[in-house]
Amino acid sequence: MQSLSSRTAAFTDSVIRRMTRICLQCGAVNLSQGFPDFDPPQEILDRLAEVAKEGPHQYSVTWGAQNFREALADKQTHFMGRTIDPNSEIVTTCGSTEAMMAAVMTVTDPGDKIVVFSPFYENYGADAILSGAEPIYVPLHPPAFSFDPEELEDAFRQHPKALILCNPSNPCGKVFTRDELLTIAALAEKYDVYVITDEVYEHLVYAPHRHTYFATLPGMWERTLSCSSLSKTYSITGWRLGYIIAPAPIIERAKKVHDFLTVGAAAPLQEAVIPGLRFGDEYYQGLLATYTEKRKLMLDGLTALGIPHNEPEGAYYILLDISRYGWDDDYQFCEQLAQRVGVGAVPGSSFFKEPENRYIRLHFAKKNETLTAALDRLASMDAKMKR
Structure with missing residues (x-):
């Protein structure tokens, strides 16, 4: 048979979505794929229920x-x-x-x-x-x-x-x-x-x-x-x-x-x-206030645990510097983090063209109790992940 497309030969599946599957398998708190664990605004859900009936x-x-x-x-x-x-x-x-x-x-x-x-x-x-x-x-x-x-x-x-x-x-x-x-x-x-x-x-x-x-x-x-x-x-x-x-x-x-x-x-x-x-400005102000609180919760928690991280200016992602843990493969680190610590992250190398292996990405688009649970688990990171 003829060969398949050469332009897609080097493709892998999405590393981000692969990490979600790993989280599901081992019961980790999924801070890898960036989606919320809370509902959309009620006005949208109410209209969805109406549309289900009327088209x-x-x-x-x-x-x-x-x-x-x-x-x-x-x-x-x-x-x-x-x-x-x-x-x-x-x-x-x-x-x-x-x-x-x-x-x-x-x-x-x-x-x-x-x-x-x-x-x-x-x-x-x-x-x-x-x-x-x-x-x-x-x-x-x-x-x-x-x-x-x-x-x-x-x-x-x-x-x-x-x-x-x-x-x-x-x-x-x-x-x-x-x-x-x-x-x-x-x-x-x-x-x-x-x-x-x-x-x-x-x-x-x-x-x-x-x-x-x-x-x-x-x-x-x-x-x-x-x-x-x-x-x-x-x-x-x-x-x-x-x-x-x-x-x-x-x-x-x-x-x-x-x-x-x-x-x-x-x-x-x-x-x-x-x-x-059709929401007014107050919705977007409230959205930003909510995420500002979540950002602070995560940044303060990571700082208290002594885990090096950047401070995002926008979006809802944080890069953690894992250099001190002694791993030379950040993908394996993330696999083991999900399994040993119970928190899902994305290996930073999937985002860089340069040979970069020192970062992993977490997100904070979750309920505060979910983020607190993740921080509680990350408290064991030094004990469980250092080589």
């Missing part, structure tokens, strides 16, 4: 139901400070995962290059490869996870077609400053490069840091594809509702890519989430 249950318009796009456009117009046209500047996708894939396929051809900051969410490299593009990795240097402008321009000098920007960043929680974003913007304009943003954590930015939508920077609307989802904002990671916002000519092409990838996002769920899209 819609058939296809919506492939690029998103009209009322969903209108509600989403109103919300993002409010937060981005720029009027978004629901009919020509939005395409609804099956989660931000599909949004990113569709965005990359919309702007790149096989053989094009695409800039990716490292560390990065594991899908980005795969998105580039599946599109036939070549990723160019630019390091974010710890502990602040800032980039070197000269290293970034070296990547731009290779004439990429696009750059992927995750802000706030998964896995390190970096929030790019306005000055850093302006540096990227100047290079994007100088070298005529598209910017594809992943902004799923746009509402989880901790004081004194602030989120800046890249598309709102001077001259950047025309070359930016803003990707996001409702998963983290409304605690509905299983609903798979995402979107791309971009200028009309880009969205017109993205609609066609999306249509042939997935046809459309789930019509009943688009209808059910509309009450959430």
Whole structure:
């Protein structure tokens, strides 16, 4: 028989989701895959119950139901400070995962290059490869996870077609400053490069840091594809509702890519989430307050245990430095952490292009009692994990 696809030969399954399966097998507290163990807002659940009885249950318009796009456009117009046209500047996708894939396929051809900051969410490299593009990795240097402008321009000098920007960043929680974003913007304009943003954590930015939508920077609307989802904002990671916002000519092409990838996002769920899209500012303020409390609980707990860690500026992930434990394989460390200590984490090497083995990633999108239970178990980390 002929060989299978060469472009997918090096793929593994998702390390993040593999760690969830390991947690299930050994009863570990799952702080690996970033989903909550608490319910979405009641208003959304109530509307879901109504939709189950009354519909819609058939296809919506492939690029998103009209009322969903209108509600989403109103919300993002409010937060981005720029009027978004629901009919020509939005395409609804099956989660931000599909949004990113569709965005990359919309702007790149096989053989094009695409800039990716490292560390990065594991899908980005795969998105580039599946599109036939070549990723160019630019390091974010710890502990602040800032980039070197000269290293970034070296990547731009290779004439990429696009750059992927995750802000706030998964896995390190970096929030790019306005000055850093302006540096990227100047290079994007100088070298005529598209910017594809992943902004799923746009509402989880901790004081004194602030989120800046890249598309709102001077001259950047025309070359930016803003990707996001409702998963983290409304605690509905299983609903798979995402979107791309971009200028009309880009969205017109993205609609066609999306249509042939997935046809459309789930019509009943688009209808059910509309009450959430209509929430006022107090919802987002409350969401941030909730996660600020969880962040403090985890950071204070890890500090009290003497476990080295970074301090995320946004999102809900923390990187732990496991250098002192003496392991040369962070994946094996995470397997054994789940089995010996009873806490699930993700090996940091799955996020870095560089040969990095000193980090593991935890998340804190859990009930406070779940986080406290995890910290109680992590108290035995030194005794059970040192070599």
